[in-house]
Amino acid sequence: MADLSVITPIEYLKGVGPQKADVLKKELQIFTIGNLLEHYPFRYVDRTKFHKLREIHPDMVGAQILGRLTALQEVGEKRARRLVGQFRDDTGSIELVWFQSITWLQKSLKVGAAYICYGKPTEFNGQVSITHPEMELYTAQEKKIGNLTMQPVYSSTEKLKKFNLDSKGIQKLQQAALEIVFRGLQETMPGYLLEKHRLMSYPQxxxxxxxxxxxxxxxxxxxxxxxxxLFFIQLRLLRNKQLNTQKYRGHRFDQVGEKFNTFFNERLPFPLTNAQKRVVKEIRLDTNTGAQMNRLVQGDVGSGKTVVALMAMLLAIDNGYQACMMAPTEILAQQHYAGLSSLLGDDLCSIKLLTGSTPAKERRRIHQDLEDGSLDILIGTHALIEDKVKFKNIGFVVIDEQHRFGVEQRAKLWRKNSIPPHMLVMTATPIPRTLAMTMYGDLDISVIDELPAGRKPIKTVHFFENQRLRVFGFMRDEIAKGRQVYVVYPLIKESEKLDLIFLEAGLENLQREFPLPTYKISIVHGKMPVRDKDFEMQRFVKGETQIMVATTVIEVGVNVPNASVMIIENSERFGLSQLHQLRGRVGRGAEQSYCILMSGNKLSKEGRKRLETMVRTSDGFEIAEVDLQLRGPGDISGTQQSGIIEMKIANLASDKAILTEARASVIEIFQTDPTLSQAENNLLVSYLAQRGPNISWDKIS
Structure with a gap:
């Protein structure tokens, strides 16, 4: 939009004015004529087709009929007051009903006149009618906008409608805007791209x-x-990546030394999978280029991301640098510390844990050891980003479950050295390819898509509420074998809005079915003090309790190999990614594990699809794709915190092919013209000068 008229404030558009402008800004973030033109319709009504009344049925989304208004009558009183019309064509008649604007309609509708009637057919008491239809006088000689076209439907709000800015009102503004700017609109993409991808011109x-x-x-x-x-998003991301690689030099890890080799040859408890080997190799190549590494490693729970991260940290230590790992919760940080300490043993390198609960004396010792270089690896929570935490020579940073940290929090770690440390961010939430290309398009991405040998697949089943006694029996059988059980609820207390079995009522039910002293139950939820939560967790970890009743606080950070059953109550209310994460809490030992999805007897179409997907597959990436289709990118766990772009028209769930084509096109451009210095790319340079490349997650997000 090169024409200056597109940046004209919206209040100066004919038909707007200060009051309408104010509500457009507040409700739709429309500040200029250009913003208005980018407020695209979200669907279209096909007004090119007419139906006969005999074809009308209540399953239709909408129907357009050409006929005659033969009668109009006001019936009922007060709240029951309504206007009823009879509408007829050569195949029959139908009732039209209006509950609002009755006086105005009585004056404007003409009995006996021909109309184009459009609306949604509904059925009441066995009779089909149309409520609040759109009525347009039919004139055979002329075709008006909104008649015999694909009619756009724009999103609006109740506040906008008070200013006559419903869908039709917004369409009138679009017409006024295009009349002003259309002749001055200029192409935004190079001609060779339009030709190559067979694209319509921008103004058209x-x-x-x-x-x-x-x-x-x-x-x-x-x-x-x-x-x-999608093309311009990828242009900004890949240009950003290119600039970062040029601007930020990184520590060069050119030694594969004693600590790495000792761990690999003597301490590894199991052989690496091919996927783990591939990712370790990618990290080794990255850290030997002299440029700062920014790599995302994604893989399912249990795929071995932590071992890969440890080997990368040992590589840093062999080259004379320190490393750290930041986790989102104390529980997860403690789990990483315990796991890594047992893998390393007492003599390979020094490792410490720093959290909000670390005593002051221990904290001072950790600060001292960090600054004099005697501490090799620090594991911790947000405590790591405090200004008083200073490293002698930090060279490698691992961020676990990165979507739980804000961009600024991660950037604080990034600034802990004059030369930025290499960054490895990990997630156990599989990210669909389209989302990864958009959210993390400026990062290198590694995928661990193999589970270690010997892991038994978790058996997932779905039970309805009326099958609960069978589930209780199964729990008793598993506990009798010495196993432990998770029972997860979506809420702590009863909600008036959601008909859920909440934790407190569920706990009472379980205590009746599994009474003391035979059975012991732990309770964990997000509202408990940290100390109480840790105490209850530890009881379960040590095997002192057989059942853990919890909310989704246990989604990340609990590793109990003896737990073999995960029961998720009201599972239809959870997102697929969350269900998959919860399922990953079991299946960590040698025994067969189970995930039981409990639901009410009535399921929505989406709820049924989610549960069917969970039962059918344990492939996290397939699950993530289905979740993206069902919920959209903005709702998938953590993505909004990571700064996902709000798109005007593209949809990551359905536009995978277009995104792939656009990204490939950008990559090809940078391969042939890395500095965009060729004249044919002047439009791309202009775009970047105006709107890029500062994307909010530019360095490490």
């Missing part, structure tokens, strides 16, 4: 998206605008 796409005359034009406009949006 903008006209067709708001006022489509036929379906083919509309589809071409949508594809053009989606491609452009």
């Amino acid at each position: 796409a903008l006209l067709a998206i708001h006022f489509p005359q036929q379906v083919d034009d509309l589809n071409a406009a949508i594809r053009r605008l989606k491609f452009e949006e």
